[in-house]
Amino acid sequence: MDELYPAITPHEHGMLDVGDGNRLYWEVSGNPDGKPAVVLHGGPGSGSAPLSRRHFDPAAYRIVMFDQRGAGRSTPHVSDPEADLATNTTWHLVADMERLREHLGIERWLVxxxxxxxxxxxxxxxxxxARxxxxxxxxxxxxxxxxxTWIYNGGAAHLFPVEWADYLAPVPEDERGDLLGAYRRLLDDPDPDVRRRAAVSWSAWEGAIVSVVPQAGYRAGYSAPAFAVPFARIALHYFTHGAWLDDGQLIRDAGKLAGIPGVLVQGRYDAVCPPVTAYELHRSWPGSRLVLLDHAGHAITDPxxxxxxxxxLDGFART
Structure with a gap:
């Protein structure tokens, strides 16, 4: 952990009304006059983590973090019966980021x-x-x-067959042709025990494959019902809708990023997001740099x- 900056706390935070009954939790740390940077958490639905602040030099950066719709401290949380997932899509989140940028008076930020x-x-x-x-x-x-398909319908199963069997366990055999759809139905089951068991199994699968060397700590964290149930519900909502993106859209349109410097840090043995995606994006994005780590998987703590x-980030702090 020597590569991280010391832990810091936010000096500013709040709740931003973004419409549709949603309010986003946001916070700012680091140098109030520093280079603006916004951190986008994973999942979707995992919520922001304090460790993310520590990637940035706090003397150089104004670090903005927020919890996406339905996640973390934003309201309504996905576990709330009032949470309307119909207004929780990729394009709602993009619009939310623009509202937050304008609210904080930021012209441009590192993403x-x-x-x-x-x-x-x-x-x-x-x-x-332009932002x-x-x-x-x-x-x-x-x-x-x-x-x-690689993650949830059998690709990574070839690397983690025992964990894959656990992932399949809650799904009836005649529904295993479309595992995302089957899990989405299980998460909508009226029986809370069925929903909980499905969410834990779905989330535990990702925890099992996230690191280049499987670690019990990751699997335990992903399997905790308090994390797994909202995480699985939001993620399955997004993935069964293809994240509201055309197939290949983000790589197809990477030419729009020409002139924006970018670094892609990718583990060669990433079983969650195999490196071919980073490579194809790099080839389509003029001016990007691909850093392929020969001993890493997907986890932030991998070698x-x-x-x-x-x-x-230190390099961009000087620009």
């Missing part, structure tokens, strides 16, 4: 995200390139059907990941 956060970062930057100074992505994911992110 930082990993996994689902990388998807949202690309969707935002391709929609509002983005630089982009740093980790574990690149663009929500293409091929990527979703070399923290150091590569710090190098990228």
């Amino acid at each position: 930082f995200g990993g996994s689902w956060g990388a998807t949202l970062a690309l969707a935002y930057a391709e929609s509002h390139p 983005v100074s630089e982009i740093v992505l980790r574990g690149v994911f663009t929500a293409r059907p091929s990527e979703l 070399g990941m923290l150091a590569a992110l710090r190098e990228a």
